[in-house]
Structure formats: C-alpha cells, structure tokens
Amino acid sequence: TRSTRPQRMLKAVQKNAIRGNPESVISAIDYFCKHSEWAMNVGDEKGCILDSVVTEVDPSTVLELGTYCGYSTVRIARLLSPGTKFITVEFNPASAEVARKIIAYAGLQDKVTLVEGASGDLIPQIKKLYGITTFDFIFLDHWKDRYLPDIKLFEEYGLLRKGSVLLADNVICPGTPEYLEYVRNSPRYESRYYPSHLEYTKVEDGLEKSLFLG
Numbered sequence: 001t002r003s004t005r006p007q008r009m010l011k012a013v014q015k016n017a018i019r020g021n022p023e024s025v026i027s028a029i030d031y032f033c034k035h036s037e038w039a040m041n042v043g044d045e046k047g048c049i050l051d052s053v054v055t056e057v058d059p060s061t062v063l064e065l066g067t068y069c070g071y072s073t074v075r076i077a078r079l080l081s082p083g084t085k086f087i088t089v090e091f092n093p094a095s096a097e098v099a100r101k102i103i104a105y106a107g108l109q110d111k112v113t114l115v116e117g118a119s120g121d122l123i124p125q126i127k128k129l130y131g132i133t134t135f136d137f138i139f140l141d142h143w144k145d146r147y148l149p150d151i152k153l154f155e156e157y158g159l160l161r162k163g164s165v166l167l168a169d170n171v172i173c174p175g176t177p178e179y180l181e182y183v184r185n186s187p188r189y190e191s192r193y194y195p196s197h198l199e200y201t202k203v204e205d206g207l208e209k210s211l212f213l214g
C-alpha cells in the first residue's frame with residue numbers, strides 16, 4: 001500500500017540526516033518540505049522564534065501538544081538542559097510512530113516522553129502519571145479548537161505557575177480566534193504576538209506567547 005507523508009518524511013531523514021545530529025534532522029525535514037512535500041511542521045521561520053523562546057525560558061518542565069512527526073520536539077529537546085522533563089502528546093498513532101523514529105534518529109529519545117492520546121484525556125492525569133506539579137513551558141500545536149479548552153484545563157488542574165510560558169502555533173492560519181481572544185483579554189495572562197508565516201509559504205501566520213501571571 002502507498003506510504004504516508006510522515007513515512008516519506010522519515011525516509012528523507014534517514015537518507016539525508018546524520019544519526020545523532022539534531023541540526024541535520026531539522027534541515028533534512030525542512031528540505032523535504034520545501035522541495036518535495038509540504039507538511040505541517042512549525043518550520044524554520046517560526047522554528048527560530050520557538051528556539052528563542054525556549055532558550056529564554058530555559059524550562060525544567062515542558063509540555064508539547066501535537067507532536068506530529070517530531071520536528072518541533074527535536075527543535076525543543078536539543079535546547080533543553082540535562083534533567084529537564086519533556087512530555088509530548090500525539091493523538092494519531094501513525095504520526096506518533098514516525099515521531100518516535102525521528103526523535104530517536106536525532107539521538108534525543110532519552111530527553112522526551114511521547115504519550116499517545118488526546119490532550120483532554122491526558123491533562124487531568126499528568127500530575128499523577130508523571131509526577132509533574134507545574135509546567136514552565138507549553139507549546140500548543142494540536143487541533144486548533146482544543147487550544148482554549150486545554151488552557152482552561154491547565155488552570156483547573158493547577159498546572160501553571162506564576163511565570164509559566166505558553167507558546168501557540170497557527171494563531172492566524174488556520175487560526176485560533178477564541179484562544180487569542182481569551183489570552184489577550186484575560187487579566188491572568190500577558191500576551192505577545194510574534195508575526196511570521198505559515199511554514200514553507202508566504203502566507204501570514206504567527207505565534208502567540210502568553211505569560212501566566214498567577
């Protein structure tokens with residue numbers, strides 16, 4: 001049967017990247033998406049903004065919602081200090097399978113816990129299952145209509161502390177209007193928009209960074 005796009009992306013990584021070299025894995029995926037097939041990775045332009053926020057926060061606990069093929073997982077994990085707890089959540093089993101292989105090819109498997117499931121089911125159990133009290137950094141890149149319900153779950157289950165940083169992808173394209181309205185109008189967050197473009201295109205998109213004020 002015909003391969004899937006994530007499987008073809010994995011092949012491109014295995015062919016063009018150097019095992020154990022995260023930078024080469026990132027470059028191989030970006031090359032594949034620019035010259036072979038578009039895919040919904042955060043990409044290199046928004047990826048540089050992601051890098052700068054992760055570096056600035058230097059988190060001890062990280063949550064990513066929406067692993068997809070592991071591109072942003074590799075971007076984040078390569079910047080983390082040893083001992084950082086990093087959980088990434090993926091609903092689609094086929095994507096999760098490819099992501100595991102791409103994360104391992106980059107040599108970052110020991111820094112990442114990939115959990116298969118839906119954010120709404122997992123968030124209430126994170127404290128119990130992973131012994132995490134609060135997250136220093138959260139990257140939202142899953143179903144766009146889940147961003148708002150999930151940030152409310154973070155609040156309800158006490159997973160945020162004063163200073164927690166949330167970074168949301170695709171706030172313009174495909175767009176997350178209800179989430180934007182919430183974080184920009186809530187007195188509990190300080191939000192800032194980072195203009196950019198939809199991965200591998202000239203279409204306007206951007207990231208929204210929101211600081212939880214407690």
Ligand SMILES: O=C(NCc1cccc(CNc2ccc3[nH]ncc3c2)c1)c1cc(-c2ccc(F)cc2)cc(O)c1O
Nearest residue numbers: 040065066089090091092117118119141142143170173174
């Ligand atoms: O929709 C997007 N991504 C989310 C997504 C999409 C599909 C499947 C999954 C399944 N994974 C999943 C689901 C639920 C989950 N709950 N917890 C974890 C978790 C994980 C996730 C997206 C779309 C575009 C885009 C497409 C087309 C276009 F023209 C312009 C732009 C660009 C992006 O950067 C995007 O991120």
Ligand SMILES: [Mg+2]
Nearest residue numbers: 042141169170
């Ligand atoms: Mg995205």
